[in-house]
Amino acid sequence: xxSEVKGTIIVSNDLVKGVVIGVLRSRVEEINQKxxxxxxxxGYFERKYGMKTEEFYKKFVSGALGDDMDFFEWxxxxxxxxxxxxxxxxxxxxxx
Numbered sequence: 001x002x003s004e005v006k007g008t009i010i011v012s013n014d015l016v017k018g019v020v021i022g023v024l025r026s027r028v029e030e031i032n033q034k035x036x037x038x039x040x041x042x043g044y045f046e047r048k049y050g051m052k053t054e055e056f057y058k059k060f061v062s063g064a065l066g067d068d069m070d071f072f073e074w075x076x077x078x079x080x081x082x083x084x085x086x087x088x089x090x091x092x093x094x095x096x
């Protein structure tokens with residue numbers, strides 16, 4: 001609860017904690033949607049090129065594949081997917 005004391009607003013810790021947790025949960029939901037979109041994109045490439053993303057990534061970064069624009073998009077999607085998964089993990093740990 002907030003109360004006013006001589007022009008100063010005092011906000012309770014529970015209110016602040018609730019707001020912060022709400023923001024973190026919203027970010028987790030946003031990440032979930034982005035992860036789903038990226039997962040679909042990676043699935044498209046897996047079907048198109050007949051290999052799993054993990055196999056593709058190892059081959060691409062080792063130089064075993066060409067410079068096709070699809071490969072650069074697939075690599076970027078993979079890296080973004082991994083970064084978002086890590087961010088989600090940290091946020092869920094913070095929420096408790």
